[in-house]
Amino acid sequence: TQLLEQSPQFLSIQEGENLTVYCNSSSVFSSLQWYRQEPGEGPVLLVTVVTGGEVKKLKRLTFQFGDARKDSSLHITAAQPGDTGLYLCAGVPPGNTGKLIFGQGTTLQVKP
């Protein structure tokens, strides 16, 4: 069974601080996705990383896929209250099944 361990589960920081969320597995994924979910809404895709070692930037968010394609990280620079939400990583297992394996999520609260 493929599992994704996400840490930390909860994070409460002040506006302007930096933070990193980690997503780890013992299994290899063909790609890894990061989602953000607001209360009362479904997850919204932020980014997909495909190649081992790949780094993608989305404004103040930096996503990295581990060289072995087993882990990933999300780094937010100078967090803002608008970044508050639930961040989910999801691994795509090898094979074109369309299946996603989600981590437990990280609840981020950015206080003004």
Place this chain on the structure above:
Amino acid sequence: EAGVAQSPRYKIIEKRQSVAFWCNPISGHATLYWYQQILGQGPKLLIQFQNNGVVDDSQLPKDRFSAERLKGVDSTLKIQPAKLEDSAVYLCASSFSQASGTQYFGPGTRLLVL
């Protein structure tokens, strides 16, 4: 382009009652997914359809949960009878195809079983 539609948005029932959720995917999307998201956890796949056929229902509790997508478009998920531990958000998602890699999620149905 309209997103994934789900109804109802909220439902409160007593244990042992039955409940049904409806999902209308994005037009043209062949693949449809139902997820269960318990508070504080990530979504867990319950069932995946490709058109009107089931691709994966390995984590669907088949003694009480059922789902169908008869015409390959909209879908219903039913729970009968409901248990307290079924309290969760039920998310529907769709993608253009299995291999497309991008799933679009609906707003979910929040179920509370008392």
